[in-house]
Amino acid sequence: MFQKSVSQRLLLPTIFLFASWIFSLPLLAQDDDTPVFTFRNSIVNITGDLYRASNGAWHAIFLATEEGIILVDPLNTAFAEWLKVQLDERFDVPVRYVIYSHSHFDHAAGAGVFADTATIVAHERVVMNMDGRFPHMPGDMIERNNNGVIDREEIMIPTTTDPGICGMFDGWFEQMDQDSDGIMTPAELQADILPPNLTYSDRMSLTLGGKTIELMHPGKNHGDDMTAVLFPDERVVFASDMIADALVRDDIRSIPSACGPLDGTPIDEWIRSYEAVAALDFDIFAGGHGGIFSKEDISHPIQFLRDLKAAVQEGLANGLTLEEMQEQIMLEEYSDWAYYDRLRPKTIDAAYRNLTLFRY
Numbered sequence: 001m002f003q004k005s006v007s008q009r010l011l012l013p014t015i016f017l018f019a020s021w022i023f024s025l026p027l028l029a030q031d032d033d034t035p036v037f038t039f040r041n042s043i044v045n046i047t048g049d050l051y052r053a054s055n056g057a058w059h060a061i062f063l064a065t066e067e068g069i070i071l072v073d074p075l076n077t078a079f080a081e082w083l084k085v086q087l088d089e090r091f092d093v094p095v096r097y098v099i100y101s102h103s104h105f106d107h108a109a110g111a112g113v114f115a116d117t118a119t120i121v122a123h124e125r126v127v128m129n130m131d132g133r134f135p136h137m138p139g140d141m142i143e144r145n146n147n148g149v150i151d152r153e154e155i156m157i158p159t160t161t162d163p164g165i166c167g168m169f170d171g172w173f174e175q176m177d178q179d180s181d182g183i184m185t186p187a188e189l190q191a192d193i194l195p196p197n198l199t200y201s202d203r204m205s206l207t208l209g210g211k212t213i214e215l216m217h218p219g220k221n222h223g224d225d226m227t228a229v230l231f232p233d234e235r236v237v238f239a240s241d242m243i244a245d246a247l248v249r250d251d252i253r254s255i256p257s258a259c260g261p262l263d264g265t266p267i268d269e270w271i272r273s274y275e276a277v278a279a280l281d282f283d284i285f286a287g288g289h290g291g292i293f294s295k296e297d298i299s300h301p302i303q304f305l306r307d308l309k310a311a312v313q314e315g316l317a318n319g320l321t322l323e324e325m326q327e328q329i330m331l332e333e334y335s336d337w338a339y340y341d342r343l344r345p346k347t348i349d350a351a352y353r354n355l356t357l358f359r360y
C-alpha cells in the first residue's frame with residue numbers, strides 16, 4: 001500500500017479546477033452540514049492493485065497491472081497531468097485504458113493526457129452527447145429554447161435557483177465561453193473531453209495484464225450514458241454521481257440532490273438502475289464521490305428512492321398539491337440524513353414533477 005498527497009490550491013487559473021466546483025456546495029456550507037471543500041490530490045490503495053485517486057471530493061479509480069493501467073475518470077486536465085506523473089513514478093507502465101463513468105465535464109475531462117497510450121472507453125451514448133448537439137448536462141442545466149447552444153440563461157436559471165446543486169456558480173459561464181461571444185457552444189463545454197474510441201451498449205469486458213474487468217450500463221439516472229465498472233478479483237464497484245451523488249461525503253446517508261423532474265429520468269428507472277448495480281457481485285463501492293462504502297451502505301439510497309416514490313405517489317392518489325406534499329411528507333426515517341432540512345422539500349418537488357411527467 002502507498003499513500004501520498006500533494007496540495008493543490010484553488011487558485012490555479014484553469015477552467016478545469018473551476019469546473020470542479022460543480023455541486024461542491026459553497027452555499028450548503030451554511031446549512032446543517034459543512035461539506036469537505038478542498039482540492040487536495042491524493043492516491044490511496046483500496047485493495048490489491050486497485051487505487052482511488054482523488055482531486056478533492058472527486059474520485060477516480062485505477063487498476064495497475066504488469067501490462068499497464070486501467071483508469072476510470074480522468075476528472076480534469078490539471079488533475080490528469082498530476083496523476084500521470086504519479087503513475088509514471090510509481091508503476092512505470094502506461095495507462096492503456098481510460099474509461100468514462102459518464103460524459104459530464106467534471107468527470108470526463110483530461111483523457112488527452114493519456115491519449116498517446118490509452119484507448120478511451122465509454123457507453124455508446126457518450127458519443128451522442130459529444131456530437132455537437134446540446135449534450136446531457138448535470139443538474140437542471142437543460143436546453144430551454146432549442147437553439148442548440150448553451151445560453152447564459154440556461155446556466156443562470158438553475159444557478160440562481162439552486163447554486164452548486166442544480167446549477168453552477170456566478171462566473172462559470174463566462175469562464176467556459178472561451179471566445180466571449182455570449183454563448184457557450186457544446187464544443188466549448190467539451191473542449192477537454194476526448195471522444196471515446198471504443199464503446200458498448202449493455203455490458204463489456206476488458207482484459208489487461210491477466211486481469212479482467214466488467215463495464216455495465218445500468219440504465220439512466222443522473223445521466224443517460226452511465227457506466228458502472230466492476231473489478232471482480234478485488235470485488236469492488238466504481239460509479240460516479242449515482243448511488244453516492246456529488247453531495248455524499250463519508251456517510252452515504254445524504255438526501256439526494258434532485259433537480260428538475262429528477263434529472264429527466266423516470267424514478268422507476270433510477271431505482272432499476274441502482275438495483276442493477278447493487279446486483280453485481282462485490283463487497284466495496286468506491287465511487288466518484290464519497291467514502292469507501294460497503295454493499296450494505298448502498299442499499300440506503302436505493303431504499304430512499306423507493307420510499308420517496310411511494311410517498312409522492314400516495315400523495316398524488318389522494319389529490320394533494322405539491323405544497324401540501326411538501327408540508328406533509330416528512331420522510332421521518334431520513335431526518336438524520338445530511339441536507340435533510342434543505343433538500344427534503346426539493347426532493348419531493350422533483351419526485352412530484354417526475355411522477356406527473358412520466359406516467360406509469
Ligand SMILES: [Zn+2]
Nearest residue numbers: 104138223241
Ligand atoms: Zn455527472
Ligand SMILES: [Zn+2]
Nearest residue numbers: 241246288289
Ligand atoms: Zn460528480
